[in-house]
Amino acid sequence: MLARILLIEFGVFLLGLILALGYQIGQRLHARGAGWPAESLMLLAAVVGVGGTYMKDLAKAHTAVPGMMPAISSIWVEAYGLCCALYLLAKGLRVWRLKKV
Amino acid sequence: MYGMMALQAAQDPAPAPVLGQMVQHPVMQYLLLAMGFAFLGLMGLLSLLLLYLMFRGKINLSTLLDEANGDASMSRFQLLLFSLVVSVGLFLYMLNNLTLPDIPASVLILLGISSSTYAASKGIQFSRVEGLMKPGQRPPDGPPQGPPPGDAAAN
Numbered sequence: 445m446l447a448r449i450l451l452i453e454f455g456v457f458l459l460g461l462i463l464a465l466g467y468q469i470g471q472r473l474h475a476r477g478a479g480w481p482a483e484s485l486m487l488l489a490a491v492v493g494v495g496g497t498y499m500k501d502l503a504k505a506h507t508a509v510p511g512m513m514p515a516i517s518s519i520w521v522e523a524y525g526l527c528c529a530l531y532l533l534a535k536g537l538r539v540w541r542l543k544k545v
Numbered sequence: 546m547y548g549m550m551a552l553q554a555a556q557d558p559a560p561a562p563v564l565g566q567m568v569q570h571p572v573m574q575y576l577l578l579a580m581g582f583a584f585l586g587l588m589g590l591l592s593l594l595l596l597y598l599m600f601r602g603k604i605n606l607s608t609l610l611d612e613a614n615g616d617a618s619m620s621r622f623q624l625l626l627f628s629l630v631v632s633v634g635l636f637l638y639m640l641n642n643l644t645l646p647d648i649p650a651s652v653l654i655l656l657g658i659s660s661s662t663y664a665a666s667k668g669i670q671f672s673r674v675e676g677l678m679k680p681g682q683r684p685p686d687g688p689p690q691g692p693p694p695g696d697a698a699a700n
């Protein structure tokens with residue numbers, strides 16, 4: 445019983461931490477009027493896609509295979525790797541094109 | 546002498562499990578349960594205090610996702626998000642089974658891609674000094690690049 449209570453406590457704390465962090469970051473971005481460039485938005489879409497799919501798998505199949513967490517489909521992993529490569533390429537070009545000071 | 550003592554200890558019968566008997570005593574059981582609840586209560590209070598201070602702005606973690614030049618960093622964000630997703634998965638599994646699971650290779654590969662992207666992004670950002678400065682910011686004064694003008698006039 446104690447272990448279950450500890451895990452529930454940890455889960456509530458984790459959720460609260462995410463909410464508090466999101467609140468602080470949202471306030472800061474709103475105050476500065478800052479935005480994210482296109483490659484960041486692409487990576488954000490990929491992160492939300494892969495993360496959301498995996499969370500859905502986690503919620504559906506606690507144990508499709510007993511003793512093992514659900515896996516991520518290889519197509520998602522490859523797509524995510526491609527998105528990361530494109531992000532790094534775009535970021536590299538952006539930094540490379542900065543004017544010298 | 547120590548060898549003899551070790552030999553004697555090895556020949557002696559195993560000591561009675563005194564500690565086990567003590568733990569199985571009903572009073573000790575209640576005491577252990579009370580200590581467990583007290584520990585959980587303390588941890589819960591500390592967690593609530595931490596969250597309260599974060600919501601009140603006393604603990605500010607908003608720069609956690611900033612680049613060196615002040616922009617929002619997507620590479621940090623994706624690493625944070627995937628770490629949280631996998632930890633939530635572990636949490637859900639342990640909540641249901643109360644054991645540690647085997648983590649599939651695809652999840653580890655995904656975490657590897659995520660961490661590598663963060664490290665590479667950091668390298669790109671720090672590869673040029675212009676990438677570290679905010680727009681309109683001047684670089685800090687460095688060491689003098691040549692002889693001062695007075696020396697040239699004297700020669």
